[in-house]
Amino acid sequence: MFSEPRSGRLAAWGNALLAGKVSPDDAALAIVGDDTVHRVAGLPGEAAPVGLTLALGRLRALGVSGFRVALPAPGHPLGLSGPPEFNARALEAGEAVVGFGAPHGLVPEVREAGPTGDVHTEVVWHCLAVRQAPPADVPSLGEAERELAEALWDATAALTRLDIAGAGPAAEAAIDAYRARAEVLGSGEEVLAPGYPPRAVRVLELARRVGLLVSVAQAAEGRSVAGAVSASELAARSAVLRPVERVARRARVAAYNAVVEEKERG
Structure with missing residues (x-):
């Protein structure tokens, strides 16, 4: 998870x-x-x-x-x-x-x-x-934010295509964890230490949401492997999830590194 x-x-x-x-x-x-x-x-x-x-x-x-x-x-x-x-x-x-x-x-x-x-x-x-x-390969905060907006759409679409309802308890538990975590993120939880710019906080929060969605999709995909899902379907799902996970990782690094990047520019 x-x-x-x-x-x-x-x-x-x-x-x-x-x-x-x-x-x-x-x-x-x-x-x-x-x-x-x-x-x-x-x-x-x-x-x-x-x-x-x-x-x-x-x-x-x-x-x-x-x-x-x-x-x-x-x-x-x-x-x-x-x-x-x-x-x-x-x-x-x-x-x-x-x-x-x-x-x-x-x-x-x-x-x-x-x-x-x-x-x-x-x-x-x-x-x-x-x-x-x-x-x-570390993007700027602006680049990361734009990439995340597209990735969030892709991850949501991938989840929609997965049969979450029939994916078993592992995927359902992942969904519940995602919803709970999303509520915490939306409640004003401190997502970065003091001193970080607001944009870095926003990017990290969105990256977390995208990462959580990817983990939900991967949990459902893992359950599908035990079922009768074809190899081509699994390959298609993985092809969608891999670049989304990569974008989320790049954005998280950009957010954490924002303080140092400001020092370099300043």
Whole structure:
């Protein structure tokens, strides 16, 4: 099911901290979210992993003045700028944070332990060298907003073509989750950290909606695989969903990176 990337939380609240909009403790609390603990390993000058508050302060001292997000997928190095080692680790994780102003990036490693119903999630962010270069395939906020408007139409049409009513409990649960999440998004929930421009907030909210719609369609499609849907029909559905999901990912990266893009322009 669709969920927000941990790299998005770290970049957004890290940028708010660097801008003096939030305290270090508030930033760390927001980044950890529902996880048990976050630590950062491999920081220059630190022999062992350290907590988020210390890590964010150390990165600022090292010259990092902003954080970007990368959400790469196979064949699509979205938000990455190299070198190959960092890109490979980020692709394996499906996400990363790229420092702006100094060549340091963070890739999360998620570890879970404990019995069902009492799982503890620990995240270790590995600090690695990054190349200070323009990130790959990240659109402007204006471009992302235009692409999303078209993608939302495509995703809705794809859902309409799927037999949601007969797709089973998995798809129905996905629909219920989408509706609940959409209500939360429409209730004024803070979708980005303080200091982000209103357009970035709007783009991220719309990207979330598109991503949720895609996840609903994928849940229904997965159920259809077990039924009598033809291979050509499944291929047609996938052909519709793939570019929609790509647009949503690009827009999310553009929204999270908006603060750094403003710094570059300013």
